[in-house]
Amino acid sequence: MKQLPLSYIARNLWVRRVTTALTALGLALVVYVFATVLMMSEGIKTTLVATGNPGNLLALRKGAGAEINSGVSREQAAILASLPGIATAADGRLLLSGEPVVLNSLPKRGSGSPSNVTVRGTSAIGLQLRQQVRLVEGRMFRPGSSELVVGKATARGFEGAGLGGTLRFAQRDWTVVGVFDAGNSGFDSEIWGDSEQMLQAFRRLSPSTVVLRLQDPAAAEAFVERAAADPRLTLDLKPERQFYEEQSRGLAIFINVLGLALSAIFSVGAIVGAMITMYAAVASRTGEIATLRALGFRRHAVLWAFLLESLLLALVGGLLGLLAASFMQGVNLSTTNFQTFSEVAFRFVLTPAIAVQTLLFALVMGLVGGFLPAWSAARLNIVDGLRAA
Amino acid sequence: MFLLKLLLRNAFRHPLRTGLTLLGLVVAISAFGLLRTINEAWYAGVQASSATRLISRNAISLTFALPLSYAERLRGVDGVAGVSWANWFGGVYQSERNFFPQFAIEPASYLKLYSEYRLSDEEKAAFIRDRQGAIVGRKLANQYGWKIGDTIPIRGTIFPGTWTFTLRGIWDGAEASTDESQLLFHWQLLNESVKKRFPKRGDQVGVFVLGIDEPQQAAAVSQQVDALFKNSLAETLTETESAFQLSFVAMSEAILVAIEAVSYIIVLIILAVMANTMTMTARERLAEYATLKALGFGPGFVSRLLFGESLVIALIGGAAGIALTFPIAAAFAKAAGSFLSVFLVSDTTVLLQAGAALGVGLIAAAWPAWQMGRIDIVNGLRHVA
Numbered sequence: 001m002k003q004l005p006l007s008y009i010a011r012n013l014w015v016r017r018v019t020t021a022l023t024a025l026g027l028a029l030v031v032y033v034f035a036t037v038l039m040m041s042e043g044i045k046t047t048l049v050a051t052g053n054p055g056n057l058l059a060l061r062k063g064a065g066a067e068i069n070s071g072v073s074r075e076q077a078a079i080l081a082s083l084p085g086i087a088t089a090a091d092g093r094l095l096l097s098g099e100p101v102v103l104n105s106l107p108k109r110g111s112g113s114p115s116n117v118t119v120r121g122t123s124a125i126g127l128q129l130r131q132q133v134r135l136v137e138g139r140m141f142r143p144g145s146s147e148l149v150v151g152k153a154t155a156r157g158f159e160g161a162g163l164g165g166t167l168r169f170a171q172r173d174w175t176v177v178g179v180f181d182a183g184n185s186g187f188d189s190e191i192w193g194d195s196e197q198m199l200q201a202f203r204r205l206s207p208s209t210v211v212l213r214l215q216d217p218a219a220a221e222a223f224v225e226r227a228a229a230d231p232r233l234t235l236d237l238k239p240e241r242q243f244y245e246e247q248s249r250g251l252a253i254f255i256n257v258l259g260l261a262l263s264a265i266f267s268v269g270a271i272v273g274a275m276i277t278m279y280a281a282v283a284s285r286t287g288e289i290a291t292l293r294a295l296g297f298r299r300h301a302v303l304w305a306f307l308l309e310s311l312l313l314a315l316v317g318g319l320l321g322l323l324a325a326s327f328m329q330g331v332n333l334s335t336t337n338f339q340t341f342s343e344v345a346f347r348f349v350l351t352p353a354i355a356v357q358t359l360l361f362a363l364v365m366g367l368v369g370g371f372l373p374a375w376s377a378a379r380l381n382i383v384d385g386l387r388a389a
Numbered sequence: 390m391f392l393l394k395l396l397l398r399n400a401f402r403h404p405l406r407t408g409l410t411l412l413g414l415v416v417a418i419s420a421f422g423l424l425r426t427i428n429e430a431w432y433a434g435v436q437a438s439s440a441t442r443l444i445s446r447n448a449i450s451l452t453f454a455l456p457l458s459y460a461e462r463l464r465g466v467d468g469v470a471g472v473s474w475a476n477w478f479g480g481v482y483q484s485e486r487n488f489f490p491q492f493a494i495e496p497a498s499y500l501k502l503y504s505e506y507r508l509s510d511e512e513k514a515a516f517i518r519d520r521q522g523a524i525v526g527r528k529l530a531n532q533y534g535w536k537i538g539d540t541i542p543i544r545g546t547i548f549p550g551t552w553t554f555t556l557r558g559i560w561d562g563a564e565a566s567t568d569e570s571q572l573l574f575h576w577q578l579l580n581e582s583v584k585k586r587f588p589k590r591g592d593q594v595g596v597f598v599l600g601i602d603e604p605q606q607a608a609a610v611s612q613q614v615d616a617l618f619k620n621s622l623a624e625t626l627t628e629t630e631s632a633f634q635l636s637f638v639a640m641s642e643a644i645l646v647a648i649e650a651v652s653y654i655i656v657l658i659i660l661a662v663m664a665n666t667m668t669m670t671a672r673e674r675l676a677e678y679a680t681l682k683a684l685g686f687g688p689g690f691v692s693r694l695l696f697g698e699s700l701v702i703a704l705i706g707g708a709a710g711i712a713l714t715f716p717i718a719a720a721f722a723k724a725a726g727s728f729l730s731v732f733l734v735s736d737t738t739v740l741l742q743a744g745a746a747l748g749v750g751l752i753a754a755a756w757p758a759w760q761m762g763r764i765d766i767v768n769g770l771r772h773v774a
Contacts, residue, residue, distance in 0.1 A: 019665050026661035029654050040647075062549070068452055069479075069547055105450040105636075113639040116450055169449055171620070202449070203622070205589075255644075265420045266655055272413035273662035276406050280669050336640035341452075343640075 004297065004305040012281065012309055013316075019277055020313060026273040027317025027365060028324065030266045035325035035358040037259025039348040040333070041252040047346040048248035051186035052241030055217040056129055057224070059210040059235045066247070066340045067101040067118075072235060073206045074098070079232055080210055085223050087213045089128055097126035098207035100198045103342055104169050104191070107159045115334075117154055118190045118342045119169075121198030121207070129211050132185055137163050138178035143194050146201075149178035151188035153345035157334055161191070170201035186244065189334065189345045211240065250339045267365050270317070274369025278310050282377040289377050290385025303378035310370020311363055318362025325358070326350055396697045403670075407702060410666045414706025414749070415713060417659035418742050422714035423721065424652035425738045428645055431638050433731035437566045438630035440604035442502060445597040445614055446633075448624040451477075454593035455623050457580075462617060463597055468610045471600035473498035476579060476593075480543035480552065482533070489529055491543060491572040493579040502600045505563035512537070512558030520578050523554035526569030528730070530559045541572070548579065570730040599627070656745050663753035667699050671757035678761050679769025688762035695761060699754035700747070707746025711739055 013020045052058075059080060064070035072080075077098045087095045100121040105114040120126075123143065127133060141147035150161050155176070160167050165176045174193065182188045195207065214223055224237045282289070289302055325348075334345040401407050445463070447453035454476075463472045478491040496517045500506060508516070508524065516522045523541060535541065539556045554574050562569050576594075584591035601610050611627040618625045628636075638645070671678075678691045714734055722732035 018668055022661045022665040022668070026658045026665075029658045029661070033651055033654055063546060065546055103450040103452045111639075113642075114636055115640055171622075171624070202453075258648075262420075262424075262651055265416060266658060268416045269413045269655065269658045269662060272409045272416075273658075273665060276409050276662065276666055276669075279405060279409075284673075333643050335643040338641075 002297070003301050004292070006308070009305055009309045009312060012285075013313060016277075016281070019280070020316075023273045023277040023313060024317040024320060027270045027314055027362060028320035030263060030270040030365070031318050031321025031358055031362050032324045033259070033266060034263040034361055035322055035350075035354060036328055036348065037255060037263065038354045038357065039325065039328060039350050040259070040346075041255045042351060042354060043333075043346040043349040044248050044252045044255065044344070045245075046349055047184060047188075047344065048186050048244045049241060050132065050183060052239070052244040053129065053131060053213075054239075054241055055213055055220075056240035057212050057214065057220060057237055058240045058243045059212070059227075059237050060208075060243075062234045062236050064236070067209050068103055068340065068342070070101075070208045071206055072098065072208065072210050076233055076235060077207065077210050079230065080212065080227065080235075083223065083226060085214055085216065085219055087215045089125060093125060095125060095129060095213040096210060097123055097129055097195070097212070098210050099126060099195055100202065100204050101208040102198070102202050102204075106161070106167065106169075109157055109159050112159070115158075115336065116342045117158060118340070119198065120190050120192050121195030122192050123195050126192075126195070126211065129213055130182070130187060132183040133180050133187055134182075135178050136181045138176075141177055141193055144197065145194065146172050146174050146197060147177045148174045148191055148193045149180050150176055150191045152179055152181050153188040153332070153334065154191055154343075155179045156332075157189075157343070157345065167191075172201055184347060186247075186344055189343050247337065247339050251335075251337050251344075254338075263361070267361075271365050271369040274310060274313060274366060275373060277313070278306065278370045278373035279376075281309065282306065282373045285377075286380065286385050286388045289380050290382050290388075293380070293382045294386065299378040302380075303374045306374035306377050307367070307370050310374065311366045314362045314366025314369070315359070317366075318359045321362065322355060322358050392697065393701075396694070396701050399694070400698050400701050406666060406669075410663060410702060411706045411709070413659050413662045414703065414746065415710045417655045418707050418710025418746055419713045419717055420655050421652050421745055422711065422734060422738050422742045423717055424648055424655070425741065426714075426718050426732065426734050427721075427729075428648050428652070429735055429738070430729045430732050431641070431645060432635075433566060433729070434568065434634040435631050435638060437505075437564075437568055437731065438634050439505075440607070440629065440631070441601050442630040443599040443601060443607060443611055443614075443627050444630055444633040445599060445625045445627040446595070448615075448626040451595070453623070454595060455597065455625065457592040457594050459594070459597065459618065459623075459625075463599060463614060466599075466610060466613050466617065468601050468603070468606045468613075469599050470602050471498055471502050473502050473598045473600075474576065474594040474596065475499065475598060476576060476595035477547075478543070478545065478574075478579070479547045480545045482541065482543050487533075489570050489572060491574070493576040494573050495576050496573075499573070499598065502598055505567045506560040507563055508558045508560045516557035519555060519557055520575050521553070521555050522557035523572055523574040524558040524560060525556065525572045527559055527561050528569035529572065530556075532570075535559075543572075548583065550582075565733060566731050568730045597625075598630075656749065660749045660752060663699070663703065663749050664756065666702075667695065667753045667757050670698070671695060671761050675761070675764065675769050679764060679766050682764070682766050683770065691764075692758040692762040695758040696751065696754045700750040703746045703750025703753070707743060707750075710746070711742050714738075714742065 059072055060070040081094055081096050089095055102119050103116040104119045106117050108115050141149050155161050163176055163179050167174045214220055220239060227233050227237050328348040329350055332347055334343055337344045447455050460472050473495050476493040478493055480491050516524050535556050537556055541554045541556060543552050545552055580591060607629050614627045615625050681691060718734050
């Protein structure tokens with residue numbers, strides 16, 4: 001036997017506009033929370049993964065885990081540089097950069113409360129190693145000077161970090177001579193200066209990490225093995241991309257777990273709302289349902305009609321929530337990454353996969369909320385139903 | 390009394406619908422309370438801090454140390470009653486999942502400043518005597534089942550190697566907000582090991598803790614201390630303990646704001662659900678309210694009936710939600726372990742929960758009450774629900 005037409009289902013929702021709108025609103029709010037959480041953890045992941053360049057290797061002291069805990073002595077850096085297989089720049093120098101990385105607490109723009117910014121000492125070679133970094137304002141710092149270039153998120157977020165600003169730390173005044181765009185990667189939240197100057201200013205004897213590029217990216221494993229076999233090198237060598245992915249894991253998991261647990265709890269509220277609405281729909285249309293059954297529509301057709309009505313309601317809520325969440329894409333957020341203890345700026349990223357997951361989540365809520373009412377509608381006794389009307 | 394009975398009867402005329410609404414309310418109010426409690430737990434360190442303690446750290450950032458030699462000069466500053474120091478150890482017990490803070494401290498002076506860490510005299514003496522010794526808070530000891538005399542191995546991340554400590558004492562917090570989830574051990578032990586490996590990095594202190602006589606002097610003493618070391622190799626930044634703790638909280642401000650926003654969203658969700666219930670109820674009883682009006686009851690009475698019914702449902706749900714918050718928070722605190730040092734449902738939270746329930750009840754009934762107050766008797770009587 002036939003199914004009930006879709007227009008019948010849609011019009012039923014339209015007739016009870018206020019109820020439909022309120023229920024959809026509840027669903028939309030849950031969906032909004034669900035979607036923004038996924039977008040947030042996706043944003044953190046893409047930011048930090050984009051920080052690593054494929055083909056770059058990063059060396060840290062064994063067990064250090066993060067750049068600021070690490071220290072690579074100049075001797076070890078020299079041994080690393082002597083290993084075969086490292087790529088060279090156009091002028092024949094090795095593509096290898098020893099970089100001091102320190103945290104500096106600077107006041108944020110607006111609130112003035114201090115937050116930790118990663119300060120990295122680097123060089124022209126270091127810049128070549130990061131292909132995603134482009135200067136958008138000003139110029140590069142001159143080697144041997146107290147000049148800085150800052151990432152665009154830092155320039156935006158911290159006092160005195162804009163072009164031409166002066167930052168005072170480590171007993172010196174540093175001038176910001178350039179702002180760079182690192183393609184929404186973690187470098188956007190950093191401050192760069194000359195590595196030798198940084199070592200001196202922060203009274204460090206040796207760099208924190210060594211970044212290098214291999215001639216043949218496929219040889220990475222062999223290179224890591226060779227370095228591990230050398231007893232003079234007590235270092236962890238990792239592909240840069242893998243390192244930054246590990247750095248994002250803690251924060252991304254934290255946001256995911258927290259957000260999904262919240263969505264699950266909140267969905268109870270929305271499901272209850274859908275259930276109330278659908279039960280009321282069934283109750284007020286008892287006579288109508290019985291008439292349909294008397295006309296020859298089978299039980300499963302009635303079940304299906306009410307289920308579809310609930311799913312349609314959920315879809316409306318889901319689309320509303322997704323629409324609201326998509327506006328979050330323009331929002332920039334920054335927080336401290338517990339693993340590195342430093343500030344990281346990121347954006348909300350909406351991927352097609354997230355959109356699909358979100359709508360599926362909405363539909364599941366509609367299904368759970370609508371099933372029991374639809375079931376009771378389908379089981380309605382024709383004679384009783386007609387009499388009730 | 391009669392009115393209340395009428396309201397209750399009315400509220401439970403559709404047991405299923407009211408039951409579902411109540412379920413939603415309970416979930417929403419308890420989730421709201423839990424979220425607020427999570428947010429407050431971040432500020433636990435701020436609340437537990439004392440007004441008579443100052444923290445002095447390297448002006449660059451916490452990852453830079455200060456020389457131990459500053460201790461003597463700090464003692465000479467007017468208004469400073471006691472000086473102690475601590476280093477963040479950042480070790481891992483068994484696996485990364487078991488996070489808790491460890492500090493290397495100068496025992497005698499540190500415990501004098503942190504008098505809210507209650508230790509028996511024997512335990513305190515045993516800890517001070519034993520250079521391999523450590524003390525932990527009660528909560529931490531309970532979590533890992535440590536007893537006095539146990540050896541605790543910790544793998545260092547900043548200071549490489551495995552460090553083994555003997556547990557010499559377990560402190561109880563003087564107040565509910567006192568941190569009981571730290572491990573403290575001898576700074577001297579750390580320093581000697583560092584000196585052996587990196588002679589140039591020895592005698593370095595993470596932060597100085599200064600005890601002051603009067604809380605009012607905090608600002609003056611801080612300024613004096615910072616002026617003392619101005620333009621030296623390691624400039625200091627001195628602030629009250631609560632400001633120091635607050636700077637940690639501020640780092641994760643974005644997440645805290647998000648949690649707070651989300652906690653209001655759940656209230657909005659339940660408001661939508663509740664408003665829906667009340668709208669449906671009013672629509673169904675249109676004829677009834679018209680009858681009441683025809684009998685001579687004023688529009689105010691009909692509105693009051695709706696408001697009353699909505700409030701009855703909201704308050705029952707709210708009360709159940711508040712009651713449920715406490716066991717849920719206790720279970721959550723157990724699951725989170727030492728990640729959150731203090732986890733208590735505050736009075737403010739309970740008040741806000743009650744306020745949210747009340748607000749939901751009032752707002753949900755506003756639209757239907759206004760509409761039902763001005764229905765036309767004839768049309769209403771004609772209406773078939």
